[in-house]
Amino acid sequence: MGSAAIGVRHVIAWIAVYIIVCGIIPVALDVIILRALDKGVSAWINLLTIIVLNTIFLRTLIMRYKLEVKIFSNISFRGVLLACVCSVSFFILLDKIIDPFIDGIFVTSAEEYRRTIELMRQFPVVSFIRVCLLAPVAEEVLIRGCILNSLQNKYGLILSLVISSLLFAILHFNFVQIISAVICGLILGLLYINTGSLLVCILAHSLYNAISYFTSVLL
Numbered sequence: 001m002g003s004a005a006i007g008v009r010h011v012i013a014w015i016a017v018y019i020i021v022c023g024i025i026p027v028a029l030d031v032i033i034l035r036a037l038d039k040g041v042s043a044w045i046n047l048l049t050i051i052v053l054n055t056i057f058l059r060t061l062i063m064r065y066k067l068e069v070k071i072f073s074n075i076s077f078r079g080v081l082l083a084c085v086c087s088v089s090f091f092i093l094l095d096k097i098i099d100p101f102i103d104g105i106f107v108t109s110a111e112e113y114r115r116t117i118e119l120m121r122q123f124p125v126v127s128f129i130r131v132c133l134l135a136p137v138a139e140e141v142l143i144r145g146c147i148l149n150s151l152q153n154k155y156g157l158i159l160s161l162v163i164s165s166l167l168f169a170i171l172h173f174n175f176v177q178i179i180s181a182v183i184c185g186l187i188l189g190l191l192y193i194n195t196g197s198l199l200v201c202i203l204a205h206s207l208y209n210a211i212s213y214f215t216s217v218l219l
Helices: 008-032 039-064 077-105 107-122 124-155 157-170 175-195 198-218
Strands: none
Touching: 008 039, 008 124, 008 157, 039 124, 077 107, 077 175, 077 198, 107 124, 107 175, 107 198, 124 157, 124 175, 124 198, 157 175, 175 198
């Protein structure tokens, strides 16, 4: 975990630019250009656009700041087992206990989240790739690989873990998801620190998203 020491202002700027490049720009392109196309074609083009923008952003960030991000290092059976345990635990704790409680308090946010689920059902394959494959890879590389590593070199373990988890939550926008995302971010951060493996975090994140996806979108 030998990335350069980077300050809070830097990582906040990274998140802001990431949201613009990989969040706002694809939405703007979809509204201005892609909606004139067939909906199915538009969904796939939008997905490819997001993949390209994420790749460009992350590669540029890693090269610009000379960050050491190694996805395939420190892989072990123990790490994979921990990833599986975390993913199931996330589903039980977040989807079955915390989220339903939050839904009852923040009704508007819960309705927005349900509308998002309905949109996913329109193009299930595209949604699966985006939610269960692309998002875990991009978010883990950015939050754990780039941000947590860099902050830890300057601020130490606990503060870096808290900051990176809050930034991870910000990426999820909807208030219902933000609370769960803070908890998820803390545990994924601890998983990364414990195993030293970015791939283990990606696996845990991906499996959790997949379980949530199949139970909420396809069932």
